[in-house]
Amino acid sequence: MVYLTRRETFNAAHRMYREEWSLEKNIATFGKCANPNWHGHNYSLFVTVKGKISYETGYLIDLKLLKMIIKDHVIEKLDHKNLNLDVSFLAGKMATTELLCVEIFNELKTPIESNEGVFLHSVRLHETENNYAEYFGE
Numbered sequence: 001m002v003y004l005t006r007r008e009t010f011n012a013a014h015r016m017y018r019e020e021w022s023l024e025k026n027i028a029t030f031g032k033c034a035n036p037n038w039h040g041h042n043y044s045l046f047v048t049v050k051g052k053i054s055y056e057t058g059y060l061i062d063l064k065l066l067k068m069i070i071k072d073h074v075i076e077k078l079d080h081k082n083l084n085l086d087v088s089f090l091a092g093k094m095a096t097t098e099l100l101c102v103e104i105f106n107e108l109k110t111p112i113e114s115n116e117g118v119f120l121h122s123v124r125l126h127e128t129e130n131n132y133a134e135y136f137g138e
């Protein structure tokens with residue numbers, strides 16, 4: 001079993017707030033992240049797949065193919081977007097690092113695993129230099 005990781009980056013805007021709460025309650029809960037003005041992050045995304053190396057190619061999966069899957073299913077939907085408003089797979093969800101990480105995993109699992117012998121191991125998402133979430137599908 002070998003693990004192979006592809007990094008991608010995107011930037012996106014968001015705000016932490018719940019519509020049904022007052023502004024005061026949102027600010028008490030989420031602090032500056034609830035500011036009515038949107039703010040943005042430069043996200044780094046690490047997608048790790050696992051499986052056996054092909055004897056013939058020496059590949060687990062062609063990294064160019066992995067890059068295209070991540071771009072088509074995730075990056076195109078998130079880059080330069082508002083995570084609260086523009087992204088169908090995040091509709092109705094809080095735009096936190098950990099929820100985004102879980103939803104990205106769910107978006108990628110089927111297209112990655114449609115390649116024989118290739119399994120999605122984890123998704124790691126860095127929102128800032130100091131904060132990241134990681135999800136293993138469990």
Ligand SMILES: Nc1nc2c(c(=O)[nH]1)N=C([C@H](O)[C@H](O)COP(=O)(O)OP(=O)(O)OP(=O)(O)O)CN2
Binds near residue numbers: 095131
């Ligand atoms: N459980 C979570 N808590 C918080 C999240 C999150 O996604 N999940 N997000 C935020 C903010 O959006 C952001 O991540 C924090 O911004 P900021 O404080 O500016 O960034 P740093 O932590 O890197 O800065 P420090 O200087 O180290 O404080 C908040 N909470």
